[in-house]
Amino acid sequence: MEAAYQQMAGRLMIALDVPDAEQARQLMRQLEGMPCYMKVGMQLFYSAGPDLITEMKAMGYSVFLDLKMHDIPNTVRGGAGSITRLGVDMFNVHAAGGVKMMKAAREGAAEAAEAAGISVPTMIAVTQLTSTDQATMNNEIGIAGTVEEAVIRYAGLTKQAGLDGVVASPLEVAAIQAACGTEFITVTPGIRPQGSEQGDQSRVTTPGQAIRGGSSYIVVGRPITAAPRPREAAEHIIREMMNHDSI
Numbered sequence: 001m002e003a004a005y006q007q008m009a010g011r012l013m014i015a016l017d018v019p020d021a022e023q024a025r026q027l028m029r030q031l032e033g034m035p036c037y038m039k040v041g042m043q044l045f046y047s048a049g050p051d052l053i054t055e056m057k058a059m060g061y062s063v064f065l066d067l068k069m070h071d072i073p074n075t076v077r078g079g080a081g082s083i084t085r086l087g088v089d090m091f092n093v094h095a096a097g098g099v100k101m102m103k104a105a106r107e108g109a110a111e112a113a114e115a116a117g118i119s120v121p122t123m124i125a126v127t128q129l130t131s132t133d134q135a136t137m138n139n140e141i142g143i144a145g146t147v148e149e150a151v152i153r154y155a156g157l158t159k160q161a162g163l164d165g166v167v168a169s170p171l172e173v174a175a176i177q178a179a180c181g182t183e184f185i186t187v188t189p190g191i192r193p194q195g196s197e198q199g200d201q202s203r204v205t206t207p208g209q210a211i212r213g214g215s216s217y218i219v220v221g222r223p224i225t226a227a228p229r230p231r232e233a234a235e236h237i238i239r240e241m242m243n244h245d246s247i
């Protein structure tokens with residue numbers, strides 16, 4: 001595998017939103033050897049539990065545990081400690097929990113990592129979910145202004161709390177980098193290759209547009225996991241990420 005391919009594959013996070021460990025294993029086997037991240041969300045983790053994380057790590061995958069913690073600081077501190085002890089590479093919280101909560105997550109992870117002699121996972125915060133559009137944010141959630149303004153405010157709080165980056169739509173990456181710097185990590189779901197169903201996502205781009213826009217990592221679920229041949233779908237996306245200038 002050429003170096004450029006390997007490097008780009010490392011920026012692809014595959015969302016394994018499947019009901020149980022067996023279905024996850026099938027996908028892990030089909031994708032074996034691809035140097036991608038596996039993203040484990042609440043559907044799979046609540047069903048398969050921590051053992052599957054160990055299996056994934058043993059297969060050589062990097063793991064992003066996406067449990068989007070949002071609770072009082074003390075509870076999130078404890079949760080972050082437990083997650084860190086699983087040996088994951090990345091996890092997330094909701095920026096809407098505020099600076100104190102995010103700092104508690106950071107402290108909980110740091111303490112657990114030190115006690116276990118392991119490295120501290122990358123910690124990121126969800127800004128506005130990519131399924132949320134402007135009208136929903138203004139009229140239901142009760143946040144005024146544009147989605148981009150809300151995302152930038154959450155990104156600023158995340159940086160203030162000392163976390164490593166945010167989850168946002170690729171459409172907001174340029175503004176996040178302008179506000180928080182290019183070292184600040186941007187993990188972007190809401191990715192739809194041309195011709196694939198938008199489903200419940202609102203703020204979407206193609207993989208090529210996301211890479212061109214500066215996303216550190218792109219998160220792709222159903223366009224890979226629901227494809228007839230998931231490995232081919234993932235490889236196609238990696239090629240598109242590599243050729244983003246011509247797409």
Ligand SMILES: O=C(O)c1cc(=O)[nH]c(=O)n1[C@@H]1O[C@H](COP(=O)(O)O)[C@@H](O)[C@H]1O
Pocket residue numbers: 015017041066068092126128129130131167168189190191199201219220221222223
């Ligand atoms: O934190 C996330 O990963 C996340 C945040 C967000 O704003 N939007 C979002 O879609 N996600 C996750 O990214 C994945 C997107 O999956 P697909 O829509 O199937 O590509 C899902 O696992 C979501 O839980």
